[in-house]
Amino acid sequence: MTRPSVFFRATSLVGGLLALSGCAPQSASDSANLYPTKTVTLICPWSPGGGTDRLTRFMADQLQKELGQPFVVVNRTGGSGAVGHSAGALAPADGHTLTMATFELSTMHWMGISELTWENYAPILQMNADAAAIMVRSNSPWQTLDEFLDAVRANPGKLTMSGTAAGGAWDLARAGLLLAADIPVDALRWIPSKGSAPSVVDLLGGHIDAICCSVPEAVTQIEAGEFRALAAMSPQRLKDYPDIPTVHEAGVEWNAVGWRGLVAPKDTPPQVLTTLQQATSRIVASPEYAEFMRKNGFAIEVRVGAEFSEFLSAQDTQWRDVISAAGYAR
Amino acid sequence: MSELLQFHVLIPWILGMLFGIFVGATPGLTATMAVALIVPVSFYMPDPNTGLAMIIGVSFTAIFAGDIPATYLRIPGTPASAAATLDGHQLARQGRGPFALKVDLLCSCVGGLIGVGLLMTIAPQLARFALRFSNFEYFWLAILGLSMSAVVSTGNTRRGFMAAALGMLLATIGLDIISGAQRFTFGNAELMSGLGFIPVMIGLFGVSEVIRSVVAGLDNTMGKTPAGSADESNLRTAGGALWSHKGTVAKSSLTGTVIGALPGAGADIAAWAAYGLEQRTSKRGAQFGTGEVAGVIAPTSANNAAVAGAWIPALVFGIPGDAVTAIVLGALMMYEIRPGPLIFEQNPEQVSQIFNIALITQLLLLPCGYLGLRLFGWILKLPRSLVMTGVLVFSTVGAFSLRNSLFDVTVMAVFGVVGYFLEAKRMPLAPLILGLILGPMVEENFRTGLIKSEGSFLPFLTRPICLVLLALLMLAFVVPPLLRRFKPRQT
Numbered sequence: 084m085t086r087p088s089v090f091f092r093a094t095s096l097v098g099g100l101l102a103l104s105g106c107a108p109q110s111a112s113d114s115a116n117l118y119p120t121k122t123v124t125l126i127c128p129w130s131p132g133g134g135t136d137r138l139t140r141f142m143a144d145q146l147q148k149e150l151g152q153p154f155v156v157v158n159r160t161g162g163s164g165a166v167g168h169s170a171g172a173l174a175p176a177d178g179h180t181l182t183m184a185t186f187e188l189s190t191m192h193w194m195g196i197s198e199l200t201w202e203n204y205a206p207i208l209q210m211n212a213d214a215a216a217i218m219v220r221s222n223s224p225w226q227t228l229d230e231f232l233d234a235v236r237a238n239p240g241k242l243t244m245s246g247t248a249a250g251g252a253w254d255l256a257r258a259g260l261l262l263a264a265d266i267p268v269d270a271l272r273w274i275p276s277k278g279s280a281p282s283v284v285d286l287l288g289g290h291i292d293a294i295c296c297s298v299p300e301a302v303t304q305i306e307a308g309e310f311r312a313l314a315a316m317s318p319q320r321l322k323d324y325p326d327i328p329t330v331h332e333a334g335v336e337w338n339a340v341g342w343r344g345l346v347a348p349k350d351t352p353p354q355v356l357t358t359l360q361q362a363t364s365r366i367v368a369s370p371e372y373a374e375f376m377r378k379n380g381f382a383i384e385v386r387v388g389a390e391f392s393e394f395l396s397a398q399d400t401q402w403r404d405v406i407s408a409a410g411y412a413r
Numbered sequence: 414m415s416e417l418l419q420f421h422v423l424i425p426w427i428l429g430m431l432f433g434i435f436v437g438a439t440p441g442l443t444a445t446m447a448v449a450l451i452v453p454v455s456f457y458m459p460d461p462n463t464g465l466a467m468i469i470g471v472s473f474t475a476i477f478a479g480d481i482p483a484t485y486l487r488i489p490g491t492p493a494s495a496a497a498t499l500d501g502h503q504l505a506r507q508g509r510g511p512f513a514l515k516v517d518l519l520c521s522c523v524g525g526l527i528g529v530g531l532l533m534t535i536a537p538q539l540a541r542f543a544l545r546f547s548n549f550e551y552f553w554l555a556i557l558g559l560s561m562s563a564v565v566s567t568g569n570t571r572r573g574f575m576a577a578a579l580g581m582l583l584a585t586i587g588l589d590i591i592s593g594a595q596r597f598t599f600g601n602a603e604l605m606s607g608l609g610f611i612p613v614m615i616g617l618f619g620v621s622e623v624i625r626s627v628v629a630g631l632d633n634t635m636g637k638t639p640a641g642s643a644d645e646s647n648l649r650t651a652g653g654a655l656w657s658h659k660g661t662v663a664k665s666s667l668t669g670t671v672i673g674a675l676p677g678a679g680a681d682i683a684a685w686a687a688y689g690l691e692q693r694t695s696k697r698g699a700q701f702g703t704g705e706v707a708g709v710i711a712p713t714s715a716n717n718a719a720v721a722g723a724w725i726p727a728l729v730f731g732i733p734g735d736a737v738t739a740i741v742l743g744a745l746m747m748y749e750i751r752p753g754p755l756i757f758e759q760n761p762e763q764v765s766q767i768f769n770i771a772l773i774t775q776l777l778l779l780p781c782g783y784l785g786l787r788l789f790g791w792i793l794k795l796p797r798s799l800v801m802t803g804v805l806v807f808s809t810v811g812a813f814s815l816r817n818s819l820f821d822v823t824v825m826a827v828f829g830v831v832g833y834f835l836e837a838k839r840m841p842l843a844p845l846i847l848g849l850i851l852g853p854m855v856e857e858n859f860r861t862g863l864i865k866s867e868g869s870f871l872p873f874l875t876r877p878i879c880l881v882l883l884a885l886l887m888l889a890f891v892v893p894p895l896l897r898r899f900k901p902r903q904t
Contacts, residue, residue, distance in 0.1 A: 130816075131449035132740030137747075140453060160816045162605030163588055169602060194593065197602060243865060248590035274864055275591045275857075280732050280739070284676045287730060288544035290865065303731035303753030378747055411593055 118178050118355045119152040126174075126182045128167025130160045134379065135343055138210065139183040141375050142345065142366065149362040163187060163248075165197040172203040176348040178355035181207070186252050186341040189398040193406045194250055195413025201395035205351045208363040209344035209391045211376065212384035213297035214317035215256035216327060217244075218310045220286060223293075228314040228333040231293065232264055239270040245282035246295040249275045250411045253295040255402060256316055256339035258409040260295075260330060263337035268409050286310065297341060298324050299380030316340075323382060342384070342398075344391060360387055417769055422463045429455075429467035430474040430777060434785035437478030440488045440804065441615045441811015441825075444475035444680075444720075445736045452744045461748045466770045468744055472737050473774050476680055476716050477521040477782050481789045484513050488619040488804060492610065493680035493716040495846050496688045498618065499565060500701065500708030507704055511790055515651035516706060517713045518782040520662060523655070524714035525775040527666035528673065528721025532728070533768050537757075539722075540729035543674045548862035549872045551677045553882035555854040558682055560890060561689035562844030565702065573844045576835070580848020581855070583608055591860050603820040610849055612812040612825040617842050619808040620829025623801045625836070648783075654706050661691055661710050669715030673722020677858075679735035680719035681850060687715030693889050721771065728752045728764065 123146070127139040136158060143154035159167035164187040171182025184204065191197045217228065225231040235242055246253035254275075258268045271293075276282045279296035286294045287309060294301065298321065304310040312327045316339040320329055330337050345363060347356060366372055367385050376383050386394050406412050416422070429451055436447035451471045455464030479490030484501035497517065504513035531539065546554075562577035586597045587607030598604040655662060665687035672683040691711035692701040701708045723734030731753035733739035745752060750763055757764055792800055812825040832842060866872045873879055 131446070132452065132736075132743055134743070136449075137743055157817050159818065160606070161818065162602040165602045165605055166816070166818070196588070196595075196605065240867075248588075248593065250593035272864065274861055276861070277590065281676060284544065284726070284730070284732050285547065287732075288547060290547040303751060303755070307754035309754065378749060379743075380746070 118358050119150055121179060122153045122155055123150075123178070124174075124180045125154055125156045126167050126171045126180065127156055127158045128160060128164040128171075128182070128185065128187075129158070131158050134381065135183055135185055137379060138343055138375075138381065141372075142183070142210070142363070145366045145369075145371070146362060149365060150358070163191060163196055165191055165199070168199055169197060171346065172199055172348055174348050176205075176350040176352075178347055178351050178359065180348065181359070182346050183343060184346045185343050189395065190250075190252075190255060190402045190406060193403050193413075194411050201346075201392070201399060203349055204346035205349055205356055206388065206391040206395060207345040207347055207356060207359045208367065208388070209342060209384060209386040209394060210363075210367060211344075211381045212340040212342040213299065213382050214315045214321060215253055215260075215295055215339040215341070216298045216301075216315040217260075217293055217295055217313045218286070218301050218305065219293045219313060220289070221308055221311050223311070225313065226311075228328070228330060228335070231313055232266065232333070232335075235261075235266055235271045239267065240272060242293065243272045243274050243291040244293045244295055245274040245276045245285055245291050246279055247276065247282075249273060250406075250409075252339075252341045253279070253297075255405050255409065255411075257295045259339055259401070259405040260316060260335060260337050262405065262408055263330075264335045298327065302380060321382065323377075323380075340384075342394075344386075356388070363387075417462060417466065417766075417773060422460065422466055425458060425463050426466040426470050426774075427777060427781060430470040430774070430781040431784070433471035433474030434478040434781060436471075437475030438481045438490045438785065438789060439807050439811060440482055440490055440619050441611055441808055441815065443491045443611060443815075444472060444479070444493065445740065446814070447471050447475040448737050448740050452740060455744065456747060462766060462770070464744075464748065465767065466774070468741055469767070469770050470774045470777065472741065473521075473525055473717060473720055473771075474778055474781055474785075476720055477518065477713075477778060478785055480517050480521075480713055481514060481786055484517065485510055485789060485792055486619075486800070486804060487622060488808075489614060492614060492850070493684055493719070495614065495681065495843065496565075496684040496712035496716075497709070499688070499843065500703070500705050501713075503702065503704035504706075504709065509646070509704070510793065511786070512646035512651060512654075513706075513709050514786045515646055515648055515783075516654050516709050518779065518786060519648070519651055519655050520665075520710050520714040521717040521782065522775050522778050523662055524666040524669060524716070524718040525721055525778065526772070527663070527714075528670045528718035529768065529771045529775060531667075531670045532721050532724050532771070536725045536729055539671065539674050540725050543676065543726055545878060546675055546677065547876075548858040548865060549876050550878045550882065551675075552855060552858040552862055552873065553879050553886070554675075554678065554682075555851045555858060557882055557886055557889075558685055558689075558851045559847060559855060560886060561685050562847050564689045564692050565685075565841065565843040565847070569839070569841070572840050576840050576842065577844040577848035580845040580850075581852030582848075583613070584849050584852035585856070590857060591864075603818065607853075608824055608849075609812075609815060609818075609821050611815050612821040613828045613849060614846060615808045615812055616825040616828025617832035617835075617845065619804050620825060621832030621836060621842075623805050624829060624833040626797060626801055628833075655710065658707055658710050661695075661707050662714050664694075665691060665711040665714040666718040669718030670722035670725075672715070673719030673734055674725040676726050676732055676734055677854070679723060679737075680716040683719035683722070684712035684716040685847060687711040689889075724767075724771070728756065728767070729754065 125143050127136050129135040139156050143156045147154045159170045174180030192200050254273050261268050279300040282294045285291045314330045315321050315327050316330050433447050436442045448471055455467045458464040476493050479494035480497040483489040483494040483497035484505050487498045487502040489495045501513045562573045588605050668687045669683040672678050688711045692698045723738045726732045726734045727738040733742050812821045
């Protein structure tokens with residue numbers, strides 16, 4: 084096993100570059116604590132500059148202040164998140180390599196992209212969850228989710244919706260919604276796209292009928308009056324967007340969120356996990372965190388330790404059913 | 414405007430731009446990465462304008478700087494500079510590298526100014542126009558781009574098409590976004606997201622160059638011809654060259670801005686399109702690829718104009734035009750600036766501040782870029798062995814740092830060897846790169862278009878913009894051979 088050592092030498096080189104670029108590490112102060120004893124690597128499975136990356140960097144900054152050791156973000160992208168997630172699961176279980184896990188952890192093993200499940204990790208703390216929502220153009224005939232779903236029932240296979248690649252978070256959210264409303268999954272055609280931004284363009288240009296993504300991803304257009312949000316797939320109305328009805332109000336029992344949370348490798352010692360849970364709990368309770376999340380339009384949803392595990396387990400079952408019904412199961 | 418021209422703003426701004434020069438000129442470190450690295454630093458600036466200036470400054474300089482190694486060493490610093498490996502590098506081989514880069518620098522400034530000018534004046538109209546592009550239009554745009562492979566293969570069209578086809582084949586590796594199926598991944602998670610474009614590019618151009626100089630045992634000086642020392646160009650002679658090609662500059666900058674404004678295409682495609690357009694319409698088209706000044710002017714005006722163009726959908730709709738503006742939009746959120754239809758009404762001062770920053774950046778690019786090309790000019794005085802070692806080191810770091818992946822370093826090494834053998838068999842590399850960039854664009858837009866039209870091919874042929882693009886394709890490739898056939902009889 085010579086590979087990890089090369090990998091870590093090289094990451095510390097990149098870490099050095101990052102340190103030069105402004106995130107200068109503070110010196111280790113309290114050596115009384117057993118953890119952390121050295122630089123901690125935070126793996127972000129998505130590329131620099133994106134939402135998950137911004138959140139990971141914010142957390143690295145805060146954890147560094149809390150725990151007195153440098154926290155360095157390493158972007159390990161590729162394979163729809165599989166590469167970063169598996170690097171995080173295979174790292175030594177000493178708490179010095181953590182992963183910012185995302186929604187894809189709940190789905191990718193059902194789709195045959197990876198063998199990994201949430202059970203390969205020790206969950207630390209869930210930081211956020213953004214509910215999926217359905218948006219249409221303001222000049223479209225549909226005022227409510229009911230009207231939209233009726234149109235889908237009346238013209239199966241005619242209407243189009245976009246938001247992610249096939250089998251991505253928002254495609255599965257759509258499939259789940261249709262299943263919960265007793266509509267065949269292919270009655271509303273999914274147009275694959277590279278992400279929510281291109282699909283917003285497609286909806287603006289009138290090339291598709293609706294989009295499914297989180298509200299913040301389309302909020303500029305909603306506020307400008309270009310789009311109308313028909314419904315959010317959450318149990319209660321969203322705190323930040325109380326005007327948007329939920330799918331439950333239209334009688335569809337269905338929830339879908341994209342989430343992010345900090346996890347450690349499976350066999351991480353309990354005292355290390357406790358330290359991390361306490362530190363991250365303090366961070367998510369801080370006004371800085373609230374401010375950061377507000378600026379980025381991310382919804383705060385916190386679950387710690389065992390509660391996070393339960394959430395992950397429930398997500399796993401929910402998506403297994405949708406994935407097999409939508410024909411993505413491998 | 415005046416609050417921008419103060420030391421506490423200008424100094425971080427210029428330092429940021431010099432950082433952009435360094436990152437952009439390093440093979441494998443892209444403009445996207447330069448911006449991603451500067452964003453966290455910009456948050457430490459006390460004044461939001463300073464932070465914004467740094468971010469915008471970096472995005473423009475990195476694209477220019479990518480042309481420096483492309484010209485001197487035939488190794489593109491960023492994907493947007495791949496077109497500069499053609500005529501720019503040929504000029505460098507004739508000992509006129511510094512001249513080519515001075516022309517390049519001026520073109521980058523002027524292209525940027527024209528792009529920003531269009532951004533300031535007709536952004537909303539251009540953005541509305543860009544909205545009319547859907548998968549059907551992007552498909553033809555990509556086909557038009559692919560047809561450039563015939564243009565850039567300098568002479569041998571058949572080999573050009575073979576190389577482009579190879580590029581397209583390689584681009585199919587990975588997770589298919591349309592069906593979610595895996596192609597040629599052999600269960601390898603690293604291959605799931607496909608072959609990284611950057612590692613392949615540095616391998617083909619950078620590593621293969623190193624192998625070639627080792628195998629050929631070239632002499633140990635970089636300045637290849639005696640004329641290398643005789644390049645007595647200055648900004649004035651470069652300006653003269655620009656003035657005599659002012660039509661090319663205008664045409665290419667316009668092309669660059671429009672393509673940059675399309676959310677589905679960026680600076681790399683803009684550079685190729687401008688090069689191809691110029692080659693097809695120029696009287697000296699046949700000389701392209703042999704060190705023609707217009708072949709330097711067209712892509713380098715277009716790529717900086719495209720950076721400005723990418724701001725058009727970003728500001729008007731809050732939608733990124735390319736990867737760089739995607740990061741910039743994320744950073745703007747942290748400054749509580751929310752671009753979109755409302756920003757022009759609710760926050761016009763902020764918009765004009767962004768415009769001012771973009772304008773001044775183009776002017777600052779002159780001194781910063783000049784310093785950059787002088788510094789990198791020393792490369793030519795260094796012994797070849799040292800330069801090639803440096804190329805190998807930076808290529809490796811570049812390939813690794815993209816995704817922090819050793820796998821990408823392997824990809825780079827493999828394509829270094831592939832590139833060496835392809836060149837030895839006189840296969841042109843530029844079309845391969847085109848195939849790699851445009852292959853997925855052709856395929857994804859074709860298939861997504863068919864999903865939208867429920868399997869009908871008609872929209873590809875009947876939509877108005879499709880017709881225009883199709884007509885352009887005909888004009889470029891069907892009409893000239895016909896004319897050539899009839900001409901001898903008439904005269």
